């Protein structure tokens with residue numbers, strides 16, 4: 056009996072033969088919107104993601120005085136305009152909105168109140184708020200170091216030199232770097248501790264350069280001088296992390312899947328999937344038609360450090376449940392501060408289906424054993440919906456709870472998944 060508000064993830068009856076188009080990258084879309092708002096003139100963001108997180112970002116920018124309009128070609132974002140009075144920003148459970156917009160509020164003169172879903176109140180933020188205060192911001196968080204909090208804009212941010220512990224989320228560092236061209240003296244950030252999600256930092260630096268800034272990096276030290284940003288248009292790549300369940304599907308179902316528009320060069324962490332699935336036995340080719348992945352029936356276990364590509368963990372963990380040997384995932388302790396505690400959620404849900412999955416200090420240990428059907432709880436986490444879909448390819452009766460929560464990054468996911476299976 057299907058659970059209420061659930062989706063029975065379809066089993067792959069035949070080998071796959073499908074072309075899939077995934078929507079624009081969340082990380083690129085929301086960076087493009089922020090940089091566009093900081094620019095001197097309007098920017099057309101082409102092929103952007105339209106999802107909960109992207110809409111939350113546009114809503115936040117509107118509250119800060121940067122209007123936007125959907126046009127036939129994408130979304131045109133106008134520069135931030137200052138104002139006084141009060142404004143409110145709704146964060147949902149979007150890490151990019153919660154981390155990237157407080158510096159923008161500090162650049163203006165409004166008093167801006169931030170809050171969101173219960174889950175965002177539990178996600179790490181305090182190192183960013185502390186850094187912003189050191190750079191000149193007035194922030195009242197009631198000592199919580201988390202939403203709800205209020206930024207009282209003082210009409211600008213001085214900037215300067217700081218040390219930052221960005222080990223709980225790379226987004227603290229990205230947030231400071233993205234806004235830094237507008238700080239009076241720019242910023243110099245010296246990292247203490249390790250930082251996850253290295254490709255997302257490369258993405259931040261690359262996009263800053265495209266908008267006309269001149270960030271410099273010397274290993275753990277970053278410098279962004281003041282700059283006037285400007286870019287007429289920016290085209291967003293397909294989201295390669297959203298593509299993850301489709302990329303791994305042929306390893307479980309056989310046949311081929313082509314992901315249209317896979318870029319030849321990119322800073323996205325999802326590009327690492329090409330080498331992962333090759334290592335796990337698939338045939339992989341990348342050409343002008345996109346990425347083609349063909350299953351070979353082989354699927355060995357693997358030992359993977361996912362520190363740089365943590366957001367891929369739920370889908371990779373689901374895949375490895377079907378390997379022909381044990382696997383170990385490490386380097387992702389920071390996933391405990393993602394949409395939910397992803398390590399606990401994956402261990403709990405996979406164990407409930409009969410799996411042998413245990414949490415370690417910084418990852419998961421997976422011993423493949425036959426799984427059975429049942430409710431797969433998703434904890435309001437889009438990537439758990441995707442992981443549930445992957446499990447369903449091989450296991451009848453996976454009831455993915457609250458599939459609509461995938462709308463954080465891919466509102467059309469369930470339809471696209473069913474189309475892939477229909478060929």
Ligand SMILES: O=C(O)C1=C[C@@H](OP(=O)(O)O)[C@@H](O)[C@H](O)C1
Nearest residue numbers: 082224225226251252255365366
């Ligand atoms: O900057 C970004 O766009 C992101 C950085 C990463 O965050 P963490 O470093 O907190 O894992 C990633 O997991 C998240 O999905 C998107």
Ligand SMILES: C=C(OP(=O)(O)O)C(=O)O
Nearest residue numbers: 148149150151366393394
């Ligand atoms: C961690 C993620 O999202 P956020 O941007 O909310 O941090 C994610 O998408 O996996």
